[in-house]
Amino acid sequence: AQSVTQLGSHVSVSEGALVLLRCNYSSSVPPYLFWYVQYPNQGLQLLLKYTSAATLVKGINGFEAEFKKSETSFHLTKPSAHMSDAAEYFCALRGAGSYQLTFGKGTKLSVIP
């Protein structure tokens, strides 16, 4: 069975501060990992994905994530938060050989001016 755990259902940062959203996973097979963002009243939009080509993955809007197999983590970071980053973020996992996407419970990011 595969699972995704996002630490912190709600994270608040000041504008210009570092954003760090945590994601840990459990999978018995090599995983494909994704981060999605959901703005209010919208669907999910892909931020970035890890597919084993490189452990440091760069995505849209200045976000990046690092895959650490030893820590079973795929944390999302951004050096400097903008007000427009306020949204809910989901980490998701797809095991190799499977098409089922397993989501974490989400982290709501608030950016304080």
Next chain:
Amino acid sequence: EAQVTQNPRYLITVTGKKLTVTCSQNMNHEYMSWYRQDPGLGLRQIYYSMNVEVTDKGDVPEGYKVSRKEKRNFPLILESPSPNQTSLYFCASSLAGAPNQPQHFGDGTRLSIL
């Protein structure tokens, strides 16, 4: 423009009145899926389809039906809706031959069952 289109976006209805939420994608994707999103629970998969006439249960299939008669369409059917099916629903699609490819999501359908 590549997109997944869901209709309706919002629906308020009553217990027991059958309803269908439509989903259509224009990307020629084989794989399609339905999720429900509830506060504190994230997204949970209801049903998925690998191709036309091929469907399978996800994690929370009870009370739902799906069909896949055409590649582009994957409707979600609630034969006898109940209040515990009040939720935000998302349809998604992706290429089936490439599990490293992301799923594309619709804008969601907010259902309220009274």
